[in-house]
Amino acid sequence: MMTRKRLVGALLVAAITAVASWTAVDAQGFKTKPPTPADWSALAKLPDFSGVWEAVTVGRGGGAGRAGGPPRGPQLTPAYAEKKRALEGRRAEDNETANCLPPGMPGIMGQPYPYEFMLTPGKVTIVGEAYMQVRHIYTDGRPMPTDPDPTFNGTSIGRWEGETLVVETGVFSDTTNMDRNTPHSDKMKIVERFRLTEPDRMTIETTVTDPEALTAPWTTTRTLARHRDWTTREYICEENNRNYVDAQGKAGISLKDSPAEKKEQE
Amino acid sequence: MRKVLVMAAVIAAASSMAPIASAHHSFAAFDMTAEKTITGVVKKVDWTNPHIWIWVDVTESSGATETYGFEGMTPNFLSRRGWTRSSMQPGMKVSVTFRPMKDGKPGGMFVSGTLPDGKVLTMRGGETGQ
Numbered sequence: 581m582m583t584r585k586r587l588v589g590a591l592l593v594a595a596i597t598a599v600a601s602w603t604a605v606d607a608q609g610f611k612t613k614p615p616t617p618a619d620w621s622a623l624a625k626l627p628d629f630s631g632v633w634e635a636v637t638v639g640r641g642g643g644a645g646r647a648g649g650p651p652r653g654p655q656l657t658p659a660y661a662e663k664k665r666a667l668e669g670r671r672a673e674d675n676e677t678a679n680c681l682p683p684g685m686p687g688i689m690g691q692p693y694p695y696e697f698m699l700t701p702g703k704v705t706i707v708g709e710a711y712m713q714v715r716h717i718y719t720d721g722r723p724m725p726t727d728p729d730p731t732f733n734g735t736s737i738g739r740w741e742g743e744t745l746v747v748e749t750g751v752f753s754d755t756t757n758m759d760r761n762t763p764h765s766d767k768m769k770i771v772e773r774f775r776l777t778e779p780d781r782m783t784i785e786t787t788v789t790d791p792e793a794l795t796a797p798w799t800t801t802r803t804l805a806r807h808r809d810w811t812t813r814e815y816i817c818e819e820n821n822r823n824y825v826d827a828q829g830k831a832g833i834s835l836k837d838s839p840a841e842k843k844e845q846e
Numbered sequence: 847m848r849k850v851l852v853m854a855a856v857i858a859a860a861s862s863m864a865p866i867a868s869a870h871h872s873f874a875a876f877d878m879t880a881e882k883t884i885t886g887v888v889k890k891v892d893w894t895n896p897h898i899w900i901w902v903d904v905t906e907s908s909g910a911t912e913t914y915g916f917e918g919m920t921p922n923f924l925s926r927r928g929w930t931r932s933s934m935q936p937g938m939k940v941s942v943t944f945r946p947m948k949d950g951k952p953g954g955m956f957v958s959g960t961l962p963d964g965k966v967l968t969m970r971g972g973e974t975g976q
Contacts (some may be wrong), residue, residue, distance in 0.1 A: 673872055673874030673875075674871050674872040674874055675872075677870055677871065678870065678871035678872070680870075680896070692923070693920075693922060693923070694922075709922060710870075807926075810926060813921070813922045813925070814895070815895050815896070815920070815922055816895050817870070817895060817896045819894045819895045819896070820892050820894035820895065820896075820897070820899065821896055821897075822897070822899065822915075822917065823870065823871040823875065823896075823897070823917075825871075831871065831872055831874035831875045832875050832949065833875045833915075833917070833947055833949070833951065833953075835915060835951060835953075838899070838901065838913075838915055839889050839890050839901040839913050839915070840901060840912075840913040840914065840915045840951070840952060840953065
């Protein structure tokens with residue numbers, strides 16, 4: 581039975597929740613229209629991006645993590661070159677992905693794991709298998725929000741230019757990096773151009789601009805192959821992660837609660 | 847038919863290949879310039895993310911048994927390249943070639959393993975079955 585005190589508490593929580601959700605809706609703003617049968621049929625006229633894709637060089641050696649990777653690194657302004665030198669000076673043996681933190685954009689699109697593309701009316705959804713990341717790309721004509729919260733994968737708006745999906749992404753968490761040991765400013769923007777070059781080949785041209793960090797746009801191209809016989813799998817990084825990097829940048833392996841450790845205790 | 851296991855003709859060939867770059871972590875914890883091979887009995891296989899772990903009981907020259915831990919790729923990567931969760935099973939006598947851990951703990955990064963029937967499992971695979 582609910583006491584009077586508890587009831588008041590519950591009402592207060594309900595009131596606060598109502599205000600909080602009202603604020604959130606207001607901040608998000610754009611209301612989608614219910615899709616019509618014509619909206620669903622219109623998808624058939626778009627290039628078929630459906631299914632599971634992976635970078636063509638994965639599993640063939642040559643550094644899968646940089647598959648089809650950058651011909652050259654980002655050209656940094658003196659201020660950001662200095663930041664990079666300072667980070668390199670730490671001689672960190674690894675970064676936070678060893679502790680299961682996803683890398684954010686653009687790193688999350690450079691993984692040696694598959695990506696699944698889904699087209700629905702007004703939206704393209706990309707599921708990245710590594711770290712089970714989801715990118716929501718709105719193609720319903722909404723503008724880029726004026727002041728979105730910074731996030732790992734940023735806020736994405738897409739449009740179709742003929743057969744090419746052009747995606748603009750901005751406003752990233754300041755905990756992520758543009759490239760190894762290379763921070764970005766809060767003005768970093770990423771434009772990706774997705775297109776099919778063959779029935780089961782896709783290229784993604786990615787251009788990073790950042791007026792504070794870069795002296796020139798940084799463009800890379802990656803080629804993906806479609807695997808019609810694959811499905812995306814679960815990837816819970818925290819399931820059994822024995823790798824770590826500590827606050828000093830030292831990488832290591834933990835044998836905690838492993839058969840090897842139990843053996844030691846016997 | 848059971849999917850063909852990823853095989854390499856010669857262990858030497860397999861072990862001289864560059865390791866697959868990992869998205870998840872660097873190789874800093876392993877001595878990538880060294881390579882060791884041990885023989886033992888599989889104790890347990892963790893078919894888990896972000897890496898599989900194969901635990902092998904090894905009888906040392908002193909007669910004592912030590913459990914080695916070997917880190918492999920992900921079930922996601924391997925299951926698309928011929929491995930299954932039962933490719934290596936507890937009780938199997940295997941020899942494992944690995945990059946040892948720098949801190950001296952028993953184990954390291956799995957490079958290749960030879961099963962009782964002579965099949966060689968690697969962490970590579972690829973559609974060409976290399």
